[in-house]
Structure formats: C-alpha cells, structure tokens
Amino acid sequence: MSSLTKPKSEFTNPKPSNRQAMPKQPPKERGHNFNEVALGYNIDLAQAEADRCLQCPKPTCREGCPVEIDIPTFIRLVKEGNLDEAIRIIREKNNLPAITGRVCPVENQCESHCVLCKAGKPIAIGALERFVANHDNKKELRKVVVDKNGKVRKIVAVVGSGPASLTVAGDLSKFGYDVTVFEALHEAGGVLLYGIPEFRLPKSIVRDEVEYVKSLGVKIETNVLVGRTVTIDELFSMGFEAIFIGAGAGTPYFLNLPGENLNGVYSANEFLTRTNMMKAYKFPEYDTPIKIGKKVAVIGGGNVAMDSARTALRLGADEVTIIYRRSRDELPARREEVENAEEEGIRFLFLTSPTRFLGNEKGWVKGVECIKMQLGEPDESGRRRPIPVKESEFLIDADVVIIAIGQRPNPLITQATPGLKADSQGILKIDENLKTSRDRVWAGGDITSGEATVINAMGMGKKAAKLIHKFLSENQAHAI
Amino acid sequence: MFNITEKKLLASNIKLIKVYAPLISKKNKPGQFVVLRIDESGERIPLTIVDSDPKEGLITLIFQEAGKTTAKLGQLKEGDVIHDILGPLGNPSEIKTYGQVVIIGGGVGTAVAYPEAKALKTVGNRVITIIGARNKDLLILEDEMKTLSDEFYITTDDGSKGHHGFVTDVLKKLIEEKRKIDLVVAIGPTVMMRAIAGITRPYNIKTLVSLNPIMIDGTGMCGGCRVTVGNSTKFVCVDGPEFDGHLVDFDQLLTRQRIYLDDEIKALKLYEKDIGEKRGCQA
Ligand SMILES: Cc1cc2nc3c(=O)[nH]c(=O)nc-3n(C[C@H](O)[C@H](O)[C@H](O)COP(=O)(O)OP(=O)(O)OC[C@H]3O[C@@H](n4cnc5c(N)ncnc54)[C@H](O)[C@@H]3O)c2cc1C
Ligand code: SF4
Ligand code: FES
Numbered sequence: 001m002s003s004l005t006k007p008k009s010e011f012t013n014p015k016p017s018n019r020q021a022m023p024k025q026p027p028k029e030r031g032h033n034f035n036e037v038a039l040g041y042n043i044d045l046a047q048a049e050a051d052r053c054l055q056c057p058k059p060t061c062r063e064g065c066p067v068e069i070d071i072p073t074f075i076r077l078v079k080e081g082n083l084d085e086a087i088r089i090i091r092e093k094n095n096l097p098a099i100t101g102r103v104c105p106v107e108n109q110c111e112s113h114c115v116l117c118k119a120g121k122p123i124a125i126g127a128l129e130r131f132v133a134n135h136d137n138k139k140e141l142r143k144v145v146v147d148k149n150g151k152v153r154k155i156v157a158v159v160g161s162g163p164a165s166l167t168v169a170g171d172l173s174k175f176g177y178d179v180t181v182f183e184a185l186h187e188a189g190g191v192l193l194y195g196i197p198e199f200r201l202p203k204s205i206v207r208d209e210v211e212y213v214k215s216l217g218v219k220i221e222t223n224v225l226v227g228r229t230v231t232i233d234e235l236f237s238m239g240f241e242a243i244f245i246g247a248g249a250g251t252p253y254f255l256n257l258p259g260e261n262l263n264g265v266y267s268a269n270e271f272l273t274r275t276n277m278m279k280a281y282k283f284p285e286y287d288t289p290i291k292i293g294k295k296v297a298v299i300g301g302g303n304v305a306m307d308s309a310r311t312a313l314r315l316g317a318d319e320v321t322i323i324y325r326r327s328r329d330e331l332p333a334r335r336e337e338v339e340n341a342e343e344e345g346i347r348f349l350f351l352t353s354p355t356r357f358l359g360n361e362k363g364w365v366k367g368v369e370c371i372k373m374q375l376g377e378p379d380e381s382g383r384r385r386p387i388p389v390k391e392s393e394f395l396i397d398a399d400v401v402i403i404a405i406g407q408r409p410n411p412l413i414t415q416a417t418p419g420l421k422a423d424s425q426g427i428l429k430i431d432e433n434l435k436t437s438r439d440r441v442w443a444g445g446d447i448t449s450g451e452a453t454v455i456n457a458m459g460m461g462k463k464a465a466k467l468i469h470k471f472l473s474e475n476q477a478h479a480i
Numbered sequence: 481m482f483n484i485t486e487k488k489l490l491a492s493n494i495k496l497i498k499v500y501a502p503l504i505s506k507k508n509k510p511g512q513f514v515v516l517r518i519d520e521s522g523e524r525i526p527l528t529i530v531d532s533d534p535k536e537g538l539i540t541l542i543f544q545e546a547g548k549t550t551a552k553l554g555q556l557k558e559g560d561v562i563h564d565i566l567g568p569l570g571n572p573s574e575i576k577t578y579g580q581v582v583i584i585g586g587g588v589g590t591a592v593a594y595p596e597a598k599a600l601k602t603v604g605n606r607v608i609t610i611i612g613a614r615n616k617d618l619l620i621l622e623d624e625m626k627t628l629s630d631e632f633y634i635t636t637d638d639g640s641k642g643h644h645g646f647v648t649d650v651l652k653k654l655i656e657e658k659r660k661i662d663l664v665v666a667i668g669p670t671v672m673m674r675a676i677a678g679i680t681r682p683y684n685i686k687t688l689v690s691l692n693p694i695m696i697d698g699t700g701m702c703g704g705c706r707v708t709v710g711n712s713t714k715f716v717c718v719d720g721p722e723f724d725g726h727l728v729d730f731d732q733l734l735t736r737q738r739i740y741l742d743d744e745i746k747a748l749k750l751y752e753k754d755i756g757e758k759r760g761c762q763a
Contacts, residue, residue, distance in 0.1 A: 184699050186517055186524075186564040223566045225699055229503050250701040254713060261708055261732055263739045270702035278523060278696065284750055287523035287548055288696075289743035363735035410700050412718065 019121045020049040027343040031313050034198045034281060037340055038102070041131045043081075050079035053123050056115055061125060064113030067093045067459040071110060071125055078128055087136040090129060095167045095462065098205050099192060100455050101130030105334045109455070154472050157182060157240040159226045159413065162190020163454045164445025165246035166213050167461025168468070173216040175469045180240075181213075182224040187277065190248055191446075192454070194277040195269070197307050199314065200337070203276070227416035232441065242440045242468050245428065246461065249407045249446035255299070259357030260403070264291055264365040268300070268308045268404035275311050293400025296320045297368050299354055300404035301330070302451075306337040308402040309346045320346050321396065325353040325373050325386040351375070353386065355393060357401060367397050409447045425450070434464045442468055481561040482516075485538060490620045491613075493545040494588055495554050496530075502537030504529070504567045510595040511573030511690065511722055514539070515698035517564040518552050525549050526695045526717070528592040529568060539567075542591035542620065548747040555755070569698045570721045573688070575599040579662035580606045582654065584647050584676060585625070586668020587613055592690055593667040594621050600665075601628045608659075609633065610650045612668075616641035648675050661685050666725060670734050677725035687725035691716045693736055707733045 023039040024030070030037050041049065053075045061071045070089050077086035090097045106112075106126035114122035156172050158165045161183040169179045187193055189206045214220060224230060226247070235243055252267035254260055271290070274280040278288035296312040298305050301324035309320045322341070324331060327350045331338055342348070351373045358367040372392035375384035409426035421429040421437035427450055428443045430436055436443050444460030446452055486498040504514060513528045531540035545554045556562070573596050581600055585593035590611045601607045609629040613619045614637045626632045633650045634642025643650060647668075654661065664687040666676040673689040680687045693705040693716050700718035707716055708729040714720060 184566065185697065186566070223564050224503070225566060225569070228568060229507060229566070250699075252701075252703050254703065254706075256713070261706055261713060261736065263735055267703040270696065270704045273696055273702055279521070282521075283743065284747045286521045287747060289523075289740040289747070291739065363732070410718075412700065 017052070017119070017121055019052070019124055020045045020127075022124070022127050024340075027340075027345070030199065031344045032316075034314055036202050037199050038127075038130070040134060041127055046078055046128060046131045047081070049124050049128060050075045052116070052121075053079070054115065060113045060115055061110040061123070062113075064108075064110040065093075066109065066453075066455045067462065069093045069110075069129075074132065075123065075125070075128060078132060083132060083135045086132045090132060091136075093462075094129075094455075094458065095170055096163055096209055096454070096458055097129050097133035097136065099163070099201060099209060100458065101126055101128075101133045102201050102205075103196060103334075103453075104129075104455050105453060107335045154178070154241040155180070155239060156468065156472075157235045157243045159232075159243065159245045160184075160190060160247040160445075160447075161188035161210070161220060161222075162246055162248050162445060162457060163192060164248075164457035164461040164464075165190070165244065166209060167458045168244045168246065168444070168465045169218040170213045170216050171462060171465030172468060173213075173218045175465065177469075177472070179217070180219045180221060182226050182230070182235075183220065183222045184225040185277070186222050188220050188222060190246075191250075194273045195304070195307070197272065197276055197311050199310065200307065225412070227412040232413070232417045232420070232438070236440070242442070242472055244461075244464055244468065245413060245436065245441065245443040245447060246445045246457070247410060247413055247447045248457075249409045249426075249451050251408050251410045251426070252403070253406045253408065254403055255354065255405060257354060257356050259359055259365065262357055262359040262365040263363050264293065264399055265357060265401045265403065266291075268298075268304045268402050269407065271308055271402050272304075272311060275315065281315055290315065291400055292316050293398070294318045295396075295398050296400045296402065297354075297396060297398035298322045298402045298404055299368075300324065300406070301326065302332045302404065302406070303334060303337060304406075305402075305404035306333045306341050306346075308404050310337075310341055310344060312400065312402065313344060313346065317400070321349055321398075322346060323349045323352050323354060323368070323370060323396075325351065326375065326383060327351055330383050349396070351386065353388065358395070365398060365401050367395050368401060369393055369395055407446075407451055409450075433467050434460060435467075440471075481563060482565045484556055484558055484560050484562065487556070487558050490542065491618045493554070494542065494591075494618065494620050495545070496540060496542045497553075497556070498533075498538045498540050499562060499565065500537055501539050501565050501567070502534075504565065505532040505537050505539050506534045508532040508539060508568040509572030510575065510599040512568035512570050513698075513721065514541070514565050514567030515569060515695060515717075516541075516553075516562055516566070518549065518556070519563050522552070522563065523549055524564075524696050524698070526569070526692070526698055528595075528690075530591045530595055542588060544588040547744045548751045551748060551751060551755075566698060569717055571719075573599065573665075573722055575603055577604045578686075580608065580660050581663040581665065582608045582610065582651065582661055583629075584651065584664065584666045584668065584672075585609070585611045585621075586647055586666075586672040587618065588620065589668030589672070589690075590619075590621050590625065593665065594624060596665055596667075597625065598628055605663075606630045608654070610635065610647045612636065612647035612672075614638065646675075647672065648679060651676060651679055655679070655683060655685075663688065664725075665689075670730055670737065673725060673728075674730035674734075677728065677730070681726050688722050689725040689728060690721045691723060691728065691733060692721070693733060694739060707736065 074089040111122040155178040279286040280290035296317045372389040373386040379385040445457035483500040488496040583597040608631040612635040705716040710727040
C-alpha cells in the first residue's frame with residue numbers, strides 16, 4: 001500500500017482501538033456438542049465495531065474482497081442502525097452473506113487489506129457481515145418479485161448445487177430464465193452441506209439459502225449424476241439452451257502410503273459426509289455409523305483438516321492430533337479455525353509427515369509412522385518446501401486416521417462429455433468468459449479453480465450468470 | 481421420491497421390488513447399480529439393477545434382508561416410496577463375444593449375474609451357468625437362468641437340490657474335464673469370488689468379479705468403497721464394480737466390509753425390537 005492512500009486519521013483517530021471479540025461457546029463446552037461455535041454480535045457489539053471503521057475515502061478493504069462488496073458503506077449503515085439498507089448493499093455483490101460471513105478466510109481477504117491491519121486490529125468485517133446477514137434472514141426482506149411474463153423463457157441447466165451453482169441459478173432466475181439444478185446427492189448445498197460442519201455453518205442456514213433460490217423459481221433435481229443419469233449432450237437434446245457446470249472438486253486425494261486402506265483410515269470427505277450429511281453422530285437414531293476412535297490422527301493443515309479434527313473431538317475422541325508437514329505459519333486453514341481448534345485441545349504435530357500406517361492383526365489401523373521435516377527453499381506456491389530429516393522416524397498411536405490432504409474435480413463429467421477439456425488433475429479449462437471448450441457450456445467454482453473458497457465460487461457464479469444472460473439474449477435458440 | 485410398483489418374495493428372505501425410476505431405467509446397462517436411501521434417517525446403500533423396463537420407466541432390484549436397511553426395505557409395500565435413488569452407477573459390464581463363458585452366481589449374487597448372463601448370451605456366447613445357495617429355498621432366478629443357459633448347474637451346501645456342495649466344485653470339474661473356458665464371471669459372497677479366482681488363476685482363465693464394498697455416495701466422492709486391485713487403490717463405485725478377479729485383494733475387501741459389523745448388529749437388533757413392538761400393538 002502506498003503511503004498516499006493511508007489516511008492520516010490512522011494515527012490521530014480517537015476511536016476505540018480494540019476489536020470487539022466474537023462471543024463464542026466456551027471451548028470445554030463446545031468440544032462436546034455440534035452447535036455453532038460463534039454466537040454472533042448483538043447490536044451493541046456490532047455498532048461498537050462499526051464505529052471503529054475509519055470510512056476511508058479509498059477503502060483498501062474492498063480491494064481485498066473477491067466480489068468487491070462496498071464494505072465501508074455497509075459498515076456505516078450498521079453504525080447508523082439501518083440494517084435493511086446494509087443488507088441490500090451486501091447483496092448487490094454477495095448472494096450468500098449468511099454463509100460467507102461465517103466461512104470466508106477474511107484474514108487473507110478484506111481484513112488483511114484494512115488499513116487498521118497494520119496496528120494488528122483490522123475491522124472485524126466478517127463478523128459484521130454475519131451480523132447483518134442474520135438480520136436479513138430474520139426479517140424476510142428477501143422476497144424478490146421475479147418477472148417471468150413470457151419474455152425470455154430460455155431454459156438453463158446447472159450441474160451441482162454448491163455455492164457457484166446456487167448463485168448462477170438464483171441470478172439467472174432473477175433475469176427471467178427457467179433454471180433447473182441437477183445435483184448428484186440427495187440434498188442440495190455442495191460442500192456447504194456435506195463438508196463444512198454444523199458447528200461452523202449450521203445446516204439450517206444452508207437450507208434457508210437453498211429455499212431462497214427455489215423461491216426465485218429455480219427447480220432443483222436431486223439424485224441426478226450428470227455423466228451417468230443424464231449426459232451434457234442429453235441435456236441439450238432435452239432442450240436446455242445453456243449449461244453451467246459447478247460440480248466442485250469432490251474427489252479426495254490419498255497419500256498412496258502402505259496401510260492406507262486399513263480399517264479406520266478415512267478420507268476427510270467420508271468422515272465429514274458420514275457426520276454432516278448422514279448424521280452419524282445421531283447413530284442409531286440415524287442409520288449411518290461412524291468409527292469414533294479414541295486417538296485420532298488427522299493428516300493435513302487446511303480447513304478440511306481442522307473440520308475433521310474438531311468433528312472427531314465432538315464425536316467423543318479422547319485425543320486428536322493434526323499432523324502437518326510445514327509449520328504453524330504455513331497452515332492454509334483460516335486462522336480463526338486454527339485458534340478454535342487449539343482452544344478446544346486439538347494437538348498439532350508440525351513439521352511432520354506420515355510415512356506409513358500400521359495395522360493390527362484384524363486389519364484395523366493402530367498407529368502412524370511419521371518422519372520429521374525441515375523447511376527448505378520456497379516452492380512454486382511461495383511456501384517453504386518441507387524436506388524429510390533423515391532417520392527421524394517415530395510412531396504415534398491412532399485408531400482412527402483421517403486423510404485431509406486435498407481434493408480434485410471428479411472426472412466423471414469430463415469422461416462422459418466429448419470435447420470438454422480438462423487438465424491432468426481434472427480441472428476444467430475455461431476462458432476469461434468462463435466458457436469451457438464446449439459450445440454453450442460455462443463452468444466455475446472449484447471445478448475450474450481447484451479447491452478454493454466459497455466466495456470465489458460464488459463470485460464466479462455471479463459472473464457466469466451475467467455472461468450467460470448476455471449470450472442468450474444475443475443468440476438464437478440452440479440448433480438441436 | 482420413487483414409487484414401488486411391485487413386490488415379490490423370491491426366497492425366504494430375498495425380495496424383489498420394481499421401482500418407478502424413468503431416467504435410470506432408460507440409461508441402465510448390465511453391471512450397473514443404484515445407491516438408495518429409504519427415508520430421512522436412512523443410510524445410503526448400493527443395490528445392483530437386475531432389470532430395467534424403459535417403456536414403463538421401471539427398474540428391478542433384488543435384495544436379501546441382512547442388516548437394518550435391507551430389513552426396512554423388506555417392510556415396504558407396493559405403493560410405498562423410497563426417498564432417494566441415484567443411478568445408474570458404475571461402469572457397465574463389458575459385453576462382447578468371448579466364446580464359451582461360465583457364469584457363477586452365489587446366493588443373492590445370482591441377481592447380479594442374471595442381467596450379465598442375459599447380455600452375454602444375446603451377443604452370441606455359449607453360456608454355462610452355475611448357481612448356488614445354502615439350501616434350495618434360497619435359490620433365486622432358477623427358471624430365468626436355466627432358460628437362457630446352454631448348460632445349467634445348481635449346487636446347494638446341504639444337498640437339498642442339485643449338486644451337494646459348492647459352485648466351485650462344478651467349476652473345478654469343468655476345468656478338469658478340459659472344457660474350453662474363455663471367461664468366468666463370478667458374482668456372489670466375497671469368499672466365493674476369492675475361491676473362484678484362486679481356482680482359475682493357475683489356468684490363466686480370465687475371471688471377472690463384481691465387488692460389493694460399503695458405499696456412501698457412489699459417485700467417487702468419499703473413497704469409502706476403495707480396495708486394492710493390482711498395485712493401486714480403486715474406488716469400486718466409479719472404477720468398478722467389475723474387476724479382474726486375479727488382481728483383487730479379497731482379504732482387504734473382506735476386512736473393509738466388516739468395519740461396521742458391531743454397529744450393524746446393534747442397529748438391526750434395535751430395529752427388530754421396534755418392529756416387534758409395533759406388531760405387538762397391532763395384534
Ligand atoms: C471440509 C471443508 C471445509 C471448507 N471450509 C471452507 C471455509 O471455511 N471457507 C471457504 O471459503 N471455503 C471452504 N471450503 C472450500 C469451499 O467449500 C469450496 O471452495 C466451495 O464449496 C466450492 O463450491 P462449488 O460451488 O465449486 O462446489 P461444491 O461446493 O463442491 O459443490 C459441488 C456440487 O456438485 C455436485 N456434483 C458433483 N459432480 C456432479 C455431477 N456429475 N452431477 C451432479 N452433481 C454433481 C456435488 O455433489 C456437490 O454437491 C471448505 C471445503 C471443505 C471440503
Ligand atoms: S474496514 Fe478498514 S479499510 Fe475498510 S473502510 Fe473501514 S477502516 Fe478503512
Ligand atoms: S462410494 Fe464414495 S467414493 Fe465410492
């Protein structure tokens with residue numbers, strides 16, 4: 001940041017300098033339930049926090065926001081108590097504020113760009129967004145009258161129902177299109193539903209968003225696996241004029257280490273899906289079981305690893321250890337979730353990498369052999385590359401192991417769609433207009449970015465809706 | 481919601497249902513399966529599609545009541561609904577002309593073998609079928625299999641029908657008689673498939689098996705269905721369900737199939753108690 005954009009008031013401002021802490025369930029308590037950890041600001045806390053905002057004439061926070069929400073304006077409106085207007089401002093750019101207000105990695109986005117960040121006390125933009133969004137859900141301000149009086153009426157298919165797809169579908173419906181979402185699983189929401197746990201993102205909030213999208217006229221067909229149940233080409237022959245693919249990055253990577261298929265070794269996706277989507281924490285009331293484990297080891301350092309570890313703790317594990325090959329500073333997870341995990345008593349083994357999994361005579365995992373790492377030169381990602389320390393192997397006990405080292409797109413759609421191009425990891429090739437290599441097919445979200453963020457997926461969805469609208473209003477019907 | 485239009489009892493605890501699922505019935509090919517969830521609190525389980533009728537939009541499923549979910553499914557009647565059915569999943573069987581093929585169906589696995597036998601026959605193979613069960617009351621699709629086969633054998637563990645012994649006995653005999661066998665397709669309990677692969681391996685007879693691990697999504701998202709085949713890990717739901725029987729690590733599959741055994745027994749007991757109480761009330 002150049003010194004020219006730095007407001008002088010940064011140094012002279014008389015306003016309270018302390019960030020209002022987010023009220024949370026106490027760590028001891030929350031480690032045993034699946035209720036949301038964050039309790040949210042009340043109006044007093046929100047206004048006290050909003051009052052700290054300097055209302056910068058050149059708001060740098062906005063530059064850090066992937067969808068460029070008019071942050072200072074909505075914060076000012078909070079301060080003035082005009083929440084109806086505040087939510088309208090956020091919604092201009094962001095369709096899912098109740099969700100992003102909970103899951104955005106703000107410390108790398110808006111908050112890291114806030115001028116107060118220098119002093120270590122950026123405005124709690126995420127917490128304020130969450131506050132405003134809650135108000136929104138309460139007041140049912142969102143009733144949008146969609147005008148579908150027989151003008152545009154072209155039909156659009158959307159594959160998947162994560163944040164990218166929900167956004168495209170909602171926006172296109174507002175533009176007057178007839179939109180159908182096809183989702184493979186039995187419920188809509190994507191990772192928001194099956195991946196991110198209840199204690200971080202209550203499913204009732206995801207369901208509200210899905211209901212809202214439906215209220216805009218979007219049809220959601222669950223239990224349809226595009227590529228198997230219907231193909232992209234069949235969707236075109238059914239009369240769809242344009243297709244958006246937002247199928248995410250759902251296929252888990254494994255480490256390919258000996259013992260990885262032992263009983264008790266899970267992918268994070270399986271562990272989280274059993275718990276979140278299938279409600280295994282309510283077994284036997286719900287039919288899906290899960291192995292809880294006394295000593296749980298989680299491999300990885302991202303949000304998925306934090307979520308898996310904290311889920312294992314809540315299921316009743318005695319001891320949960322996260323094994324990460326770099327150091328604390330490099331953890332890719334949201335900082336807040338790392339802190340939450342630490343408070344809850346999750347152990348961290350940094351600079352450590354697994355080398356194999358050991359099993360007992362019955363085929364169950366009983367331990368992880370690890371090796372110490374040290375950090376070398378930075379790699380392509382800019383983070384320092386971990387290098388194994390010779391002969392530093394050691395063992396830790398574990399009766400459940402969760403592999404959370406990343407996901408890539410499911411190759412099903414690409415395999416079933418002639419002419420749809422993807423790279424070797426299955427990431428769809430798109431141009432700057434989000435167009436894939438197939439005519440009338442757009443894509444966005446994790447299937448085009450690799451594992452990224454909710455706000456990135458939503459932002460691409462918003463952009464895609466505009467581009468598809470432009471295309472369909474300029475072009476003739478699809479010749480079948 | 482998927483409507484059950486027909487239900488039949490095939491053997492003491494083996495049932496057949498036809499379900500209205502038009503999209504799936506149109507796309508289904510032999511070897512493919514569905515993942516279903518009966519109700520809100522249900523788990524997701526895979527079942528092979530035994531037959532499909534695209535004109536009527538129906539698919540046929542056959543299941544043996546073993547755990548809570550199949551027991552619950554067995555309680556449903558014509559007109560009842562299944563909350564979710566996803567399919568067709570997995571790769572279709574490779575149907576081509578091999579020459580003489582031996583199709584082996586063990587227990588409820590016969591239901592899975594049947595569509596494949598039918599398809600292999602249709603493209604001109606000579607089909608030898610061996611179906612086996614613990615006793616004659618557990619044999620299914622006997623007439624259907626017999627009609628399509630050029631040669632047909634039955635085995636029962638207790639000798640109540642056909643050969644007294646196992647399906648493997650008949651296969652061994654065919655091999656010893658130096659019959660020309662171009663392909664063996666074995667579908668049934670994992671131990672049976674392991675035994676058959678063991679028999680054909682020394683003779684280098686191509687052997688296909690259809691695996692039935694625990695699944696959740698059936699789309700390649702969870703990896704719960706993974707099993708070692710050759711030197712690599714495969715997701716059965718997307719890479720299979722059929723694999724070269726000589727490369728499958730059956731012991732690992734058997735172990736993985738038992739992950740939730742204790743939980744399954746617990747859930748079934750609770751369910752049976754529940755059902756028992758309900759019946760008691762009605763009486
Ligand atoms: C455990 C976990 C925690 C995370 N935490 C955070 C966080 O705190 N903050 C953050 O910003 N991001 C987080 N992320 C990442 C974020 O969730 C994703 O970047 C985002 O959800 C991607 O959205 P999407 O719309 O591209 O796809 P997804 O949300 O992945 O949804 C894709 C949907 O498409 C469906 N689908 C796939 N294939 C097909 C097909 N062939 N036919 C029909 N449907 C199909 C899938 O079932 C799925 O429902 C997390 C991810 C995980 C797994
Ligand atoms: S949030 Fe930070 S950067 Fe944005 S306007 Fe307020 S003080 Fe300035
Ligand atoms: S059942 Fe989940 S990946 Fe196969």
